[in-house]
Amino acid sequence: MSWRTLVLALCFAVPAAAQEDDEEVVAGLSQSRISISANFDGSEILVFGAVKRESPIRSQPPLGVIVAVVGPSGAVTVRRKDRLAGIWVNQNSVEVDAAPSFYAVATSAPLEDILNDTEDLRNRISIRRAIRTVGAAGLVEDPTNFTDALIRIRKGAGLYQMNPGTVEITESTLFNTSISLPANLTEGEYLARIFLTRGGRVVTEHRTEIYVRKVGLERLLYNLAHEQPLIYGLLSLALAAIAGWGASAAFRWLR
Amino acid sequence: MQVYLPIAEVSVNAFLLLGLGGLVGVLSGMFGVGGGFLITPLLFFVGIPPAVAVATSANQIVASSVSGVLAHLRRRTVDLRMGLVLLAGGLLGAGIGVQVFNILRDLGQVDLLVRLSYVVFLGIIGGLMFLESLQAMRRTRKGTSSPVKRHKHNWVHGLPLKMRFRTSGLYISVLPPMLVGLSVGVLSAIMGVGGGFIMVPAMIYLLGMPTKVVVGTSLFQIIFVTAFTTLLHATTNYTVDMLLALLLILGGVLGAQLGTRVGLLMKAEQLRILLAALVLLVCGKLALDLLLRPSELYSLAPVAA
Numbered sequence: 001m002s003w004r005t006l007v008l009a010l011c012f013a014v015p016a017a018a019q020e021d022d023e024e025v026v027a028g029l030s031q032s033r034i035s036i037s038a039n040f041d042g043s044e045i046l047v048f049g050a051v052k053r054e055s056p057i058r059s060q061p062p063l064g065v066i067v068a069v070v071g072p073s074g075a076v077t078v079r080r081k082d083r084l085a086g087i088w089v090n091q092n093s094v095e096v097d098a099a100p101s102f103y104a105v106a107t108s109a110p111l112e113d114i115l116n117d118t119e120d121l122r123n124r125i126s127i128r129r130a131i132r133t134v135g136a137a138g139l140v141e142d143p144t145n146f147t148d149a150l151i152r153i154r155k156g157a158g159l160y161q162m163n164p165g166t167v168e169i170t171e172s173t174l175f176n177t178s179i180s181l182p183a184n185l186t187e188g189e190y191l192a193r194i195f196l197t198r199g200g201r202v203v204t205e206h207r208t209e210i211y212v213r214k215v216g217l218e219r220l221l222y223n224l225a226h227e228q229p230l231i232y233g234l235l236s237l238a239l240a241a242i243a244g245w246g247a248s249a250a251f252r253w254l255r
Numbered sequence: 256m257q258v259y260l261p262i263a264e265v266s267v268n269a270f271l272l273l274g275l276g277g278l279v280g281v282l283s284g285m286f287g288v289g290g291g292f293l294i295t296p297l298l299f300f301v302g303i304p305p306a307v308a309v310a311t312s313a314n315q316i317v318a319s320s321v322s323g324v325l326a327h328l329r330r331r332t333v334d335l336r337m338g339l340v341l342l343a344g345g346l347l348g349a350g351i352g353v354q355v356f357n358i359l360r361d362l363g364q365v366d367l368l369v370r371l372s373y374v375v376f377l378g379i380i381g382g383l384m385f386l387e388s389l390q391a392m393r394r395t396r397k398g399t400s401s402p403v404k405r406h407k408h409n410w411v412h413g414l415p416l417k418m419r420f421r422t423s424g425l426y427i428s429v430l431p432p433m434l435v436g437l438s439v440g441v442l443s444a445i446m447g448v449g450g451g452f453i454m455v456p457a458m459i460y461l462l463g464m465p466t467k468v469v470v471g472t473s474l475f476q477i478i479f480v481t482a483f484t485t486l487l488h489a490t491t492n493y494t495v496d497m498l499l500a501l502l503l504i505l506g507g508v509l510g511a512q513l514g515t516r517v518g519l520l521m522k523a524e525q526l527r528i529l530l531a532a533l534v535l536l537v538c539g540k541l542a543l544d545l546l547l548r549p550s551e552l553y554s555l556a557p558v559a560a
Contacts, residue, residue, distance in 0.1 A: 080552050087371075093363055095558065217261070232495070244504075248322045248512065
């Protein structure tokens, strides 16, 4: 990072809080491109960085570091089963306007200790705040149960992670953590946000993008399936017919 | 060995998929069922998204059916004429079924209807087959050997548009086989199966075809109906996963060859009672899923952009 960026950041800092906000985050990732190849089995991203400051280190208010990695968002319908005439049937449903396909939060201490509610609301850091529901309230009595279920199901699949205390801070200056990406990752632009907090207030934020892309055979098949669906379909069928015939012929020859 | 599937977007153990394909292939060769009614729920269980599971298992059924039909053709146990009549009805039915499927998907009730139709159809057919083959076995054991009346004269024989089916030794109207094909086509599109488990009993009990011919003929019809379904899924939903299909196929074609040979060694009654037991087993499992309180009441479905 150049001195120019530093000057720019200082200029934008609110003058009244200048003394408190002269801290900045410099961070890097072990990889900014994740390639999904045929043998992709999940991955791990190391996030490391330092707190850059002009003034001497202050101990108060307490320092906190939050790393949040978010995947591409999409609308999701959450349905609930209820018993109807003895069998369990989907009845009520809530459409969540935007829920990230992947969301991992790593913090240096329990989230509520290093981030106050106002800042969470503003920056959408906790999992619940990262999910956007607008039209849900009027349709069912208990919309929160539906968002809870969404979080529970995605947590179970390793897609939503809340890892308090996994960011290691050394000498109030250096920090590092690792975010594990599961095998059932979807393609797209992921965003890593690193927040520095003092006494619950966000002092500064650093953003980096991570590109998750299919490569090789995976890329080829995916593109073909979406761009030339008819050819792809016929190719699948040809493959099936050849395999069926081949096996039949092979067995005949063997006997 | 883990492998990442490009369309399903999940990473699964390759040997697990090979094994699943093999298991279903054996059943396919033995009974003439495509095995879709087994492989689709098994794929759900492995963690493949339902839409991809349904579309890809259709593709897999094509391969194992081709393999099975070739083995049957060599033994002249395929009634091609009957197969074509069934197919005509089947393609029409698949077209209707896809429309019904889309309507239900918008209502969020696809899952329920698929399960309910599985339970109802599998229950009735499995139960009937089981009782019938049990009686047949008891008869042969007693040695009374009262000849099984296959050519019962019922309402089926009173219908117009009669046609001679030489391989099956039948002279019946084309309407019943057309209707059988049609209803199987509808089910095939809705349930993501070949429909052999419905067609095989219908051919035996409704049309009165000999058991040995039934298996090959049903496989013949299944090839084309599932091929049609695969194409529909590939072009409208982009949910056919070629890599997943390839792994299932590799296991499946080997299994189908094995199954065909096992099937020829067994007596028709034994074959039928085994299929009946299998059908009832799957039916019972699905019925329990509907009746017992599920461990997770909520489910997620991504909204298409």
